[in-house]
Amino acid sequence: MASRVVLVEADGGSRGNPGPAGYGAVVRDPETGEVLAERSESIGVTTNNVAEYRGLIAGLEAAAELGATEVDARMDSKLVVEQMSGRWQIKNAGLRPLAAQAAQLVDRFAAVRFSWIPRERNRHADALANAAMDAAAGAPAGPVVDPPRIVEPPRTVAADEPAARDRAREVADRAAAKRAAGADATTAPASWEPRPSLTATRLLLVRHGETEFTEQGRYSGRGDVALSARGREQVAATARRVAALVPGAVAVVSSPLSRCTATAGAIADALGGRPVRLDDDLIECDFGAWEGRTFAEVRDGWPGELDAWLASTAVAPPQGESFVEVAERARRAVAALCEAYPRETVVVVSHVSPIKLMLRDALAADDAFLHRLYLDAAGISVVDLWPDGGVAVRSVNDTAHLDGIA
Structure with missing residues (x-):
């Protein structure tokens, strides 16, 4: 049988830990980056770690269905990567069955390599997981695979946009409401x-x-x-x-x-x-473009962006x-x-x-x-x-x- 290597990117999370949870997984061709499969599902109320393991399991299952023989599994969960690599013990009894299920899937491949990546390099799986968490928090539960919801980095607001502060505050209010909605569960x-x-x-x-x-x-x-x-x-x-x-x-x-x-x-x-x-x-x-600058220098050079940043935790400094x-x-x-x-x-x-x-x-x-x-x-x-x-x-x-x- 010819060797077939695929890249699995997986993520999971909850709105509160524990809270409304979901996972996302993407299988790619490592040479072209083409998306071969996606998995995303709301899984009720549970913890970040459970959701992350569920994302890994879904990604490995999808890779097996595609006939892969080798897998490069990449996640921004250091805990799951270290535990599946055998470097950290699994002390939480609730995670052991999930780790065992993932290990059984690993045995179906000739080789599985686990590596940690920063969250910004795991945006596709993160977007699928966030869509599933949104569904778990209120929208109808179920897979979110058509189409994938890709989250772009927070957009910095130009200094000459008069509505910048109002929009930033709207984002902040939505984020605060979302946290409040999950507070009772957590x-x-x-x-x-x-x-x-x-x-x-x-x-x-x-x-x-x-x-x-x-x-x-x-x-x-x-x-x-x-x-x-x-x-x-x-x-x-x-x-x-x-x-x-x-x-x-x-x-x-x-x-x-x-x-x-x-x-x-x-x-x-x-x-x-x-x-x-x-x-x-x-x-x-x-802090991107503001790195190494004084607060006064930033106020002089980026007044609109600074106001937007101060008004909303969802707004980033330029390139930050x-x-x-x-x-x-x-x-x-x-x-x-x-x-x-x-x-x-x-x-x-x-x-x-x-x-x-x-x-x-x-x-x-x-x-x-x-x-x-x-x-x-x-x-x-x-x-x-x-x-x-x-x-x-x-x-x-x-x-x-x-x-x-x-």
């Missing part, structure tokens, strides 16, 4: 009853120490700006503080940018030499990334941490935007929260997350350890 029962912290996954959210850009008020996104001298002092103090707060932390997970890895490395050393694991989902927002996209990464990172470290304490070193978005979600706040919360460099916030969806924010922007640093 909120744990209200209760004043104390919860045992030992059954929660505790995240210590640490913003990196200062850089020269921080001190100068410049947009600092994907640029790899090193810690300043003051930032290194802050990091040393933060490491001591974290070691005192959580000497039993099991892991340190960091954005791959050096201002975070330097912060994480100092904390890991203070915890007795723990390894630092990198997670691309924790990276800062991509919207906060809606950053929030999806942040939620994915939190879900992966809860899956990988149940009932454990994890130190998470990231940037101001992902941490703000994690705290917004933890507090069930709206987007106005992002403009009202200030996070200092090297500040610490603590969040507990329980398996039933319960959340407790224990502290926000603790900077007592920075007293005395000039």
